[in-house]
Amino acid sequence: MDILQTIQHQYNKLSDKEKAIANYVLQNDSRLQNMTITNLSQVTGASTSTITRFCRKMGAESYVDMKMKINSISNKIEVKQDDYIDQIFYYYNKIIDMTNKSLDKQLIYDAIKKIKEAKRIYIYGLGSSGFTAEELNLRFLKMGMTARCLTNTHLMLIGSSTLTEDDLVIAISSSGGTDEIVETLDICKERGAGIISITSFADSYISEISDISLVVFSSKFADEKKFVNTQFAIIYLLDIITTILMSQEESYTLNYDKADEMMTRRNRFAKP
Structure with a gap:
């Protein structure tokens, strides 16, 4: 480190x-x-x-x-203050570089093993992290997994109350301290469900309560005032997870391609 x-x-x-x-x-x-x-x-x-x-x-x-x-x-x-194109290029490269240094490769593979073994996968996220959770859920569904995305606090609490030891929860929270996520994960832990967290802070509560915590670089440390994509490092991690999953299981790739083909066909015949 x-x-x-x-x-x-x-x-x-x-x-x-x-x-x-x-x-x-x-x-x-x-x-x-x-x-x-x-x-x-x-x-x-x-x-x-x-x-x-x-x-x-x-x-x-x-x-x-x-x-x-x-x-x-x-x-x-050195980036000029008025060269916004180079600034964004610099920020993105910095976040990728720092995230690569933060990620534990073995933990990524351990997380992937849990994902493949889970009977059902629940993905939690609020605010901007909620949009990222929906993206991950879409990828899992296209691969043929049984997954559900919950971005509403009440639904998270309800969903958590019915979890079993066969289920897996993936909690996405850049800050790692979102109260609603923390409260929900306490219930998940009581129910015996597996927990994977994706956050920017290794010492956060959700990181500590998780079976596996994947830590990425926080976008706020690239440039707090200008940088608006708070989910960029997490999306980068999701790309890694998705790529490895599809490389390990041919069925995931076939299902993903079929889903894309179906959507393309639907769009082709959709009324203008």
Whole structure:
């Protein structure tokens, strides 16, 4: 785990001032080399002593040592503030790169094994994560799996009350602390269902309660003000899971292709 991964991993345990430092460092890692500790203090509102303590919490001996550790792993691309096309390209590449570093490949294969063995799959998500949950549900249905997506709090609670040990719940929450998801997963755990979580924070409650937690890089750490696709890293992970599933089971691929063919045929004969 490099220092940028460590910062994200420790993020929820930080004070407000330390989070301000973490946000700036994660969003501006390539610019940090030209900043003194005083400069960083001015832009974050944190004192130099707080910055020094933050550095030590992250495993660096000093601010200079933190800069050296970050410099050894950071993307050196400089993006002009008014070049929005290059900015988005940079953000997407940064998120892919950091997610690749965060993902545990063995856990992905363990999750895929649980998905294949489950009698029924329930996918939970709220807000933007709800749209991602619907996308994953659609992929599973097209592969011929018995899956259901629940993006309504009341339906989540009702659905969870009937789960069995043969069922699997996949909970999607970037923050890992959505109250409604937390409450629902407590019920899922009591019912003995398997739980896979997809989140950006390894120390979150849903990560801790899950049998398997898949951690991706948070888009807010690419650029909190400009970057709007909070689900990009999760979609990238879903692409990985989908590709591996279809490579392992020919029936998934055949079912998926048949579903696509049926939809194409329906659209062709649909009235204009």
